[in-house]
Amino acid sequence: MLIRDAKKGLTDDIIKAAKNEGIDPEKLRRLIISGQVSMPKNLGRDFPVRAVGSCMSTKINANVGTSKDYDNPEGELHKARVAVEYGADAVMDLSTGKNIDAVRRGLTEEMSVPVGTVPVYHAARKHKKVVDMTSDDMFNSVREHAREGVDFVTIHAGINRNSISRLKKDQRLLNIVSRGGSFTMAWMLYNDAENPFYEEFDYLLEIAQEYDLTISLGDGMRPGCMADATDRAEFMEIITLGELVSQCREKDVQSIVEGPGHVPIDEIGMSVEAMKKLTKGAPLYLLGPLVTDIAPGYDHIVGAIGGSIAGMYGADFLCMVTPSEHLALPTADDIREGTIITKIAAHVADTVKESQKDRARAMDLEMSVARSKLDWEKQYGLAIDGKKARHIRETRMTTSEACSMCGDLCAIKLVKEALENDRDE
């Protein structure tokens, strides 16, 4: 187990990850021991770890998975490959189709990035109705995924009687929009029972210890619209998640905390800072945040606006949003687009994160030097998506060495000449 190994000293994984992050391995080791950095990797899998958390570069996750309407596991594996090709640091399988095992098994066999799942989807699919699953189904699904090599699992343990009573008191427009959260709430209300993952969290930790499975504490109370954001139900859940983080740490289980959804732009800073504080600096994994509800078809961009700001305030791990959010299961093209744009948000965050800014700014500087020299090949090479940049410029060619926007009136050229002539005099 990573935390236990780290307590003894440096490991190869820690040394390699520290190198990738450009930080001191000893510092990384201490951050892992304190629980501020996680490096999800199942004991049964082997791939280059990625460090997620304080002082690390901002990571991004891509969601794939079948649905009842689009039940093609091979297509979902293709999407996962596209996401990793374009820079995803992790992939989650959210399958709810008929063959619920295929994508997960394909991913754990093939992917060289951490693979995550939401075992409650699997448990729910074992019965015709979600409410008919048993608490054994829930824990067995976790164990099954862990045994197969899954590196991190989302567990909605913050949905409990306490947070649901807050939700009912402080009525929301969209109540719960987290799918796993909705399963849990529906199950609890129907069976008049506490959430097994909350009630028997210790049992979950025993399973996690066996495989060094990272627990990603799901935000079942994630707000589904601007009007529901940052309310008492959400904070009640965060308090619970913070307590569960402490329990994970006591058992040397790696943890991550999930958050946001829809958040007004001026509440992002407060929301991120509060989550970091209440969870004692746990690695923070955010969806979005989406800063408006009125742009379906563009929610990847809305999420990049929110994600950039959240990253600036300390979010560590951004879950990509695609153009089809709120509308449909994404296509492979949507996944590519979503990955690139989330990567941009992560980079923007890194340009201002104290421990990452020098490295991130150096990338911007290198691009600008290439731009000042009108060195187009260099620019394509440094671009987040050089293929698209090349395509735009080359399909609208120019007779000048600049581009077709200004041609011979390129400001960069004009000023360079003017300054050179000025110096000659």
Added chain:
Amino acid sequence: MLIRDAKKGLTDDIIKAAKNEGIDPEKLRRLIISGQVSMPKNLGRDFPVRAVGSCMSTKINANVGTSKDYDNPEGELHKARVAVEYGADAVMDLSTGKNIDAVRRGLTEEMSVPVGTVPVYHAARKHKKVVDMTSDDMFNSVREHAREGVDFVTIHAGINRNSISRLKKDQRLLNIVSRGGSFTMAWMLYNDAENPFYEEFDYLLEIAQEYDLTISLGDGMRPGCMADATDRAEFMEIITLGELVSQCREKDVQSIVEGPGHVPIDEIGMSVEAMKKLTKGAPLYLLGPLVTDIAPGYDHIVGAIGGSIAGMYGADFLCMVTPSEHLALPTADDIREGTIITKIAAHVADTVKESQKDRARAMDLEMSVARSKLDWEKQYGLAIDGKKARHIRETRMTTSEACSMCGDLCAIKLVKEALENDRDE
């Protein structure tokens, strides 16, 4: 002239604009008199005015115009129509092609939004070399544009000996990237002369008074990369622009101040607040700001990240950036995409601007209510781009009333049923 009329009392334009903004006409009248709001409209043109500035909704501008490589005025007029169809509040003609008059004349004849130009482009094109234009050419171009009905002109009067000396002292990587700024600097250095627009600013104001032409004070020192951002040359120019705003106000000439370009995400707030302070609250018109240099092909999104934050801090007017920024002259599709995405940034800003947030949030709420009812037609109707939203959902159909992402496992449906059953008991 608007300011002089406003000093006498309410006008029809002020009453209509106040209604559009959802604010008190008397308040708008005071903001116009103080110079904190401008409503660019040439005395020779008639169209519904748009109010730009403090307490107003965030406006957006689209740039069109021919270049040497793509010299097709009809195509540029088409782009302007696309921009307005998708919500642009103003259009600027930045033509530098051979027939430099065609687009401008087409726009002032046809557009029912404010039309802006950069007369120095026109002046520069009167000679083979930019440095050969005369100061008469510069002022005559302004007069010609004003006479033809142009509503606002960008004047790079902040490029002067003072700001250029700062630029030389505090060496930049990309020096000047503003095209008009580069013409001005090249001209000044070559002719060893002060900038005529700065030196004879009073003469410019006389022309402006004749037509109620709004002066948009260009940011020739706009930084062209992250490394050059927010430096002494830029602040020197802002100080000058602030002084020129005061001169405009003394002569009842409407003014706008232009700013940013490339700015690190954590400097946007400071930059916007400083500009607002140093210009005594002049309407602030920003390009971007672009928060990274490494995403050519996606600069419209990079600009929306920066624009949303700038708007939150008080920017009033966002100039759209298209996917082809830094690479090529945009296509009509680029203009459509850029307009929609800039519109999203403007809306996000409005959700937190004190005087606009109630109206903006009501739009988000209405969408979320439609979402909670799974009322898809209503959602398409309320979306910033309903056509795209409909296309995404309808090309990936579902057998459920929800969408193909979750199908029968839609969280909204599940929770609604669970809560209803719970209440029944």
